[in-house]
Amino acid sequence: MQDSRIRTVNPADGLPAHFRRVVSFHPRGGRLNDVQRRAWNEHADHWYLDPESFSPQNPFDGDAIFGRSAPLVIEIGSGMGESTAAMGLARKDINLLAIEVYKPGVAQTFHHLARAGVENVRVMRGDGVQILTDLIGPGALAEAWLFFPDPWPKTKHLKRRLVNPAFTELVASRLRRGGVFRLATDWEPYAEQMLAVCATTKGLRNAYPGWAARPEFRPRTRFERRGLAAGREIFDLEFARR
Template identity: 55%
Template structure:
């Protein structure tokens, strides 16, 4: 379902489609768990996903964009059983590893999407429905000539805002200073969003420290959080 009043967003690819073979464990996770837990964005039928039917219950839906290898995602999902937690990722072994982690933790409120988050948001999530969107440590594209490939652009912020329910939150985090400034500028300029803090948000204690964050700390980079709410 697409909002006719909103321009259709088809930006340049904002992620690297990384290769890599799955481990034996990750392959087993795909074979055992993907039929129930996963769907491929490109294969979804037209219209919004019926998350209530997929999860087998009605609950607030939270979308995490870019779950990586799933260490943080699995912990966040198990810590919030009241949410229908959806993770979208393009990296096959990462989704396999996330299913392994979810299996180990006994996570039941997690579903996975393989593919482009922009396509998922545009074509398969109805407006005004998400309780939250999380974007933690997206590809920073640090070289200036690649900044246009960063996912956080005005059109993307408008798309996310349109899919959030009133009061729903858009939570971003990055350890690249220039990208953090860009996130703040872009989201502050989106009329449908308001910053819940005066600038940067305090680092939430509930957000696990990722390997990216640990490396950034060793390299002297500061991680910054931003939390915006749908007006």
């Protein structure tokens, strides 16, 4: 599902024009359960960032938002946030911006952050591609994470997969020199597509001869456990910005 209302990118930032047309999905609603409603009411003021508060003229400033100077990392599609909280706790050296389109997922993330006592994570609800395009400045990111995106396995839906040349070019443009793009999937055809697209993206180089090792800070996610239970292999990728 795509959002045709994407805001215009400031041409002065030097982005190729096709980035302006790249979007991944339209924000969905969803009813909150009692735990999620309580988490939203109690913690949104602390952890939630409204994307409408930023613009191409007022881009996201990680140091100002987090109140400290630390490498900025973005997670696209943080889901229900259990692994996000664990990764934030394991990587206290970073400022982690988690992007999730589904409101119950955002609220559940607040619940996990509160339980784990995580302070170096902020959550934004919206389209990850639009946020990267409009709000994150070129070279601003130390890392970008895309763990277990929807594989869209049916042939008629392949065009909906997030990882395509325009997307990887966008990610590369937002990474600082030496910055890292980490991906993971349990769907082998999508893994092959990820590898091929990233390998041909100008400015990215594979940090491994092929598949990467699973990062020590990334826990076994719900999707990963489900894939393993179904007998599927997990594929990790790690590409660095030249």
